[in-house]
Amino acid sequence: MANIISLDEFVTDEWYPGFKPEFGVQSSYVEPFQTFKKEDEERFWFLDFHWPRGLTPLGLIWNEDGYTWGTQYAAEQLPLPPGRGIACRVAGVHTYGSPIDVPSGYEIGERAARMGPNLGNFLVNFEDIWATRREEVERGWQHFVQMDPSSMSLPELATMLWEARTYHKRAFEIHFEVMYPLLVNFLGFSGQCAEWGIDSSQIGKMLQGWDTKIMETDRELGKLSTAARNAGLRDTFLATDASALSTTLDAQGGSGGAWMTQFRDFLSVYGYRTEGSCDVALKPWIEDPTPALGMIKSYMQNDSDHDFEHALANAVAEREEAIDIARSQLSKEEQEGFDAGLAMCQKANFPWWQDDHNFYIDLKVSLPLRWAALAIAEKSGADNPEDGLYLFWPELAKVAEGNQDFGKLKGLIKDRRDYFDHWASRRSSMPKVLGTIPEGGITDPVLIEIFGLNEHFLNAVKAAASGEEMRVLTGVPASKGKVRGIARVLSNADLLHTLNPGDILVCESTSPNWTPAFAKIAACVCDGGGMLSHAAIVGREYGVPTVTAVGMATVVISDGDEVEVDGDTGTVTVFKKG
Amino acid sequence: MRILWIESTMPGEAVRLSGSKMGRLAELVQTGSNVPRAFAVTVEAFRDQMTKTGLDALIDAEMASLDPEDSPAVEAAGDRIRGAIVTTPLLEAIEADIVESYEELSDRCSDLNVPTAVRSSATGEDGNDSSFAGIFDTFLGVAGADNVVDAVRGCWASLFSPRAVAYRAQRGISHHDMPMAVGVVELVQARASGVAFSIHPVTGKSDRIVIEANWGFGEAVVQGLVTPDNFEVGKADMRILRGTINDKTVVSAFDFAAGRVSETAMPERLRQRACLDEEQVAAVADAVLSIERHYGYPVDVEWVLDRHRQPGGPISIVQSRPITVVEAQKQSASYDPMALANKYLFAKGT
Numbered sequence A: 001m002a003n004i005i006s007l008d009e010f011v012t013d014e015w016y017p018g019f020k021p022e023f024g025v026q027s028s029y030v031e032p033f034q035t036f037k038k039e040d041e042e043r044f045w046f047l048d049f050h051w052p053r054g055l056t057p058l059g060l061i062w063n064e065d066g067y068t069w070g071t072q073y074a075a076e077q078l079p080l081p082p083g084r085g086i087a088c089r090v091a092g093v094h095t096y097g098s099p100i101d102v103p104s105g106y107e108i109g110e111r112a113a114r115m116g117p118n119l120g121n122f123l124v125n126f127e128d129i130w131a132t133r134r135e136e137v138e139r140g141w142q143h144f145v146q147m148d149p150s151s152m153s154l155p156e157l158a159t160m161l162w163e164a165r166t167y168h169k170r171a172f173e174i175h176f177e178v179m180y181p182l183l184v185n186f187l188g189f190s191g192q193c194a195e196w197g198i199d200s201s202q203i204g205k206m207l208q209g210w211d212t213k214i215m216e217t218d219r220e221l222g223k224l225s226t227a228a229r230n231a232g233l234r235d236t237f238l239a240t241d242a243s244a245l246s247t248t249l250d251a252q253g254g255s256g257g258a259w260m261t262q263f264r265d266f267l268s269v270y271g272y273r274t275e276g277s278c279d280v281a282l283k284p285w286i287e288d289p290t291p292a293l294g295m296i297k298s299y300m301q302n303d304s305d306h307d308f309e310h311a312l313a314n315a316v317a318e319r320e321e322a323i324d325i326a327r328s329q330l331s332k333e334e335q336e337g338f339d340a341g342l343a344m345c346q347k348a349n350f351p352w353w354q355d356d357h358n359f360y361i362d363l364k365v366s367l368p369l370r371w372a373a374l375a376i377a378e379k380s381g382a383d384n385p386e387d388g389l390y391l392f393w394p395e396l397a398k399v400a401e402g403n404q405d406f407g408k409l410k411g412l413i414k415d416r417r418d419y420f421d422h423w424a425s426r427r428s429s430m431p432k433v434l435g436t437i438p439e440g441g442i443t444d445p446v447l448i449e450i451f452g453l454n455e456h457f458l459n460a461v462k463a464a465a466s467g468e469e470m471r472v473l474t475g476v477p478a479s480k481g482k483v484r485g486i487a488r489v490l491s492n493a494d495l496l497h498t499l500n501p502g503d504i505l506v507c508e509s510t511s512p513n514w515t516p517a518f519a520k521i522a523a524c525v526c527d528g529g530g531m532l533s534h535a536a537i538v539g540r541e542y543g544v545p546t547v548t549a550v551g552m553a554t555v556v557i558s559d560g561d562e563v564e565v566d567g568d569t570g571t572v573t574v575f576k577k578g
Numbered sequence B: 001m002r003i004l005w006i007e008s009t010m011p012g013e014a015v016r017l018s019g020s021k022m023g024r025l026a027e028l029v030q031t032g033s034n035v036p037r038a039f040a041v042t043v044e045a046f047r048d049q050m051t052k053t054g055l056d057a058l059i060d061a062e063m064a065s066l067d068p069e070d071s072p073a074v075e076a077a078g079d080r081i082r083g084a085i086v087t088t089p090l091l092e093a094i095e096a097d098i099v100e101s102y103e104e105l106s107d108r109c110s111d112l113n114v115p116t117a118v119r120s121s122a123t124g125e126d127g128n129d130s131s132f133a134g135i136f137d138t139f140l141g142v143a144g145a146d147n148v149v150d151a152v153r154g155c156w157a158s159l160f161s162p163r164a165v166a167y168r169a170q171r172g173i174s175h176h177d178m179p180m181a182v183g184v185v186e187l188v189q190a191r192a193s194g195v196a197f198s199i200h201p202v203t204g205k206s207d208r209i210v211i212e213a214n215w216g217f218g219e220a221v222v223q224g225l226v227t228p229d230n231f232e233v234g235k236a237d238m239r240i241l242r243g244t245i246n247d248k249t250v251v252s253a254f255d256f257a258a259g260r261v262s263e264t265a266m267p268e269r270l271r272q273r274a275c276l277d278e279e280q281v282a283a284v285a286d287a288v289l290s291i292e293r294h295y296g297y298p299v300d301v302e303w304v305l306d307r308h309r310q311p312g313g314p315i316s317i318v319q320s321r322p323i324t325v326v327e328a329q330k331q332s333a334s335y336d337p338m339a340l341a342n343k344y345l346f347a348k349g350t
Helices: A037-041 A057-077 A105-124 A126-147 A154-194 A202-208 A211-231 A232-239 A242-254 A254-270 A288-299 A308-328 A332-347 A352-360 A367-379 A385-390 A393-400 A407-424 A445-449 A455-465 A493-498 A510-518 A534-543 B012-029 B043-052 B055-064 B072-086 B092-108 B146-161 B164-171 B278-295 B339-342
Strands: A044-045 A083-091 A094-101 A431-437 A469-474 A474-477 A482-489 A504-507 A523-526 A544-548 A562-564 A569-578 B003-005 B038-041 B116-124 B138-142 B181-186 B190-197 B208-215 B229-234 B240-244 B250-253 B259-263 B299-306 B316-322
Touching: A037 A431, A057 A094, A057 A367, A057 A385, A094 A431, A094 B190, A094 B299, A105 A126, A105 A154, A105 B012, A105 B339, A126 A154, A126 A352, A126 A367, A154 A332, A154 A367, A154 A393, A154 A445, A154 B339, A202 A308, A202 A332, A211 A232, A211 A288, A211 A308, A211 A352, A232 A242, A232 A288, A242 A254, A242 A288, A254 A288, A254 A534, A254 B164, A308 A332, A308 B250, A332 B092, A332 B164, A332 B339, A367 A385, A367 A393, A385 A407, A393 A407, A393 B240, A407 B012, A455 A469, A455 A569, A474 B116, A482 A523, A493 A510, A504 A510, A504 A562, A510 B164, A523 A562, A523 A569, A523 B278, A534 A544, A534 B116, A534 B259, A544 B092, B003 B012, B003 B092, B012 B116, B012 B316, B038 B092, B043 B055, B043 B181, B055 B072, B055 B240, B072 B146, B092 B146, B092 B181, B138 B146, B138 B250, B138 B259, B146 B164, B190 B278, B208 B250, B208 B278, B240 B278, B278 B299, B278 B316
Parallel strands: A482 A504, A504 A523, A523 A544
Antiparallel strands: A044 A094, A044 A431, A083 A094, A469 A569, A474 A544, A482 A562, A562 A569, B003 B038, B038 B181, B116 B138, B116 B181, B190 B208, B190 B299, B208 B229, B229 B240, B250 B259, B299 B316
């Protein structure tokens, strides 16, 4: 099976027109941002999902401050035992990330020993820590939001630009400093729950039902929709495209104008929010309120208002029910461990934070940089203020500091806009992964949970890389162990002599005359049976991973298919030859 | 002595005289479990039959020149040996003892020709070290003295089935070290039956009992012909932790025409129905727990729910043996996030 996906196509020092490799080494903790090199093929790279169109040159600052500084800083501080954060590369305008593994078992052990007490302290004090960090981010925000870049001189804008960069970088230190330990705790508890047989979808439910800043924003939008309905504006909303609503309502005057005043009050509080994550190229609602008006419009398409109170009460009821069901399936001893773990996960609540932090960080902290970049471009005689987004950081800083004539960059900016458009249009055909697909799993919790790079995903990309089709079957985990090999589907014990050592036996069920086969097979999969069927007993006796009661194994699996049998979870992954 | 009734067998002697399976059944009587009435045709009877009829000499001659790797030769020799065992008439004294004991068993069961399970009970079988799970024959539903006698010879012969010969060769065990006793056991009229483990047989968790159950007799469960209903019961509070009702497509039932238990399609109306209710699950759990407590080590048992059992009545235990699974670490009551992360998250890369 092909486990290496060539990245030859993307190996280059050339990037955006006028890019110089030193533009990419501004800030990093372990490994700086670079373009792809041939030796990168030995590592595993995945296409980042945050920027569906790609990043402009100034957008590269997220690759620096978020990936190569934020994740690496936080992973080293904790320290995360098996990894030192995330490295990144670009192909065109698209970002690829890769875990930076700690190769030494000794180091991993030492890092785990250091992390233990840090994790404990963090979890116990999470509420205080997050409150303090949130205040810090908010203080910074207040510093920038009161500035008026249009009235500032170029040197003042240069100062703002550097301050905004410092703020941006610090925000992502905080982001990953909080995210890593929260996620480690969440995934450890989830792993324990999975072993207890609790469905993973239930764990999210057990942690839901607490208010976040994002939910608060939605409620305010809901109130505006009620106000518009009460003001008799529903027909206007339904008849007007969201992008034309503010003009239409302003022009309408009367109740429409009054409602717009109310809406602008809302924007002054909640409007500093971009429609995507961490990208200076994105406009906030306060610049372009179309997304917010679109949400209000969609509330109004229903006959009655959305009942937020009721939805929250439902979420709470669902949470308590999920907890009761999970507890009822645990032994008394397990319940004690579960209660303690759940209490900790509810206190240091990753899913809650995952929503809440977006309001303070991801949807917001690139805005001061954006404003400074736009104002600098405008002050420097740009035809379009957004031209500032097509300069790399060192170029923009030089323009602001008066060391670079903006006019001389105009040709380059045009070429870069073309380059961006060309690569943005290639997005759908960009490989999801590049390089070498790892044999073991990926251990960086951010990559597992946020990017979904779990075992299932890795199996799927491996299968796709070799033109196979993958299917996962489940049954009763009857004998422990995990093994991968070639399937031999036997209908009858007569054919047992045709088995080769290391084959995976797939059959309807076994009886005692199949026993000798267990001395040479690597695993056994049966359509029927349970924990004490013959195959289960003999599988345990011989230490052969066995899954029984799979149901359709002999139908779905064909002779010669590659299969992975996991006797701990009862799953059988089938890789069908294309 | 050629016959031993299980209730009059000394526990220390039981396995040596009556083989593993019947020996442990005799021990089970001592635990206070509800064990069906039964006697064993002893190791001594087997030895007598083998030595005094010339069967031993015939077997030694066959085995002496046999290459265990030569499957066709092993099979042919096995066929000849088994043929000889089932056709050689029983020594008169043994046959008389078996017939007399079978009649006694019928009397004790208030029956004329009581249906029985005739079970192989080799020494070393189902032991702690090498499990011969299901290697030797069992005949279910055997009624009438002549049929019982034939079934006893059938059990003896299964000592030389190709799989048994191959299994011994793999493990380096001589057939002389594995003399075969045979149990003749009252066939409990099963409403439902199955197996039960006093700890989880796969994960080794000792905080729970695992029960697998099907309608009718237990063969379909033991042979893996059916996906049985599955129950887990917490030992600390005897609460049912989970119950999975499966689509049970096969049932082992008494075939009156053939006079034996055989496997047939499960009637549609029973397939998706739970074959134990809560009280019955608790009764099975109680039975297996008291056996574990008596022995002081984890066990698995085969159990039968008699069709005449009333709520509160006992569950029949027809087999028990030690479980070899490694006990899992006890669940920690405190929460250690770093330990969990190391176990479930960071261990994956290594």
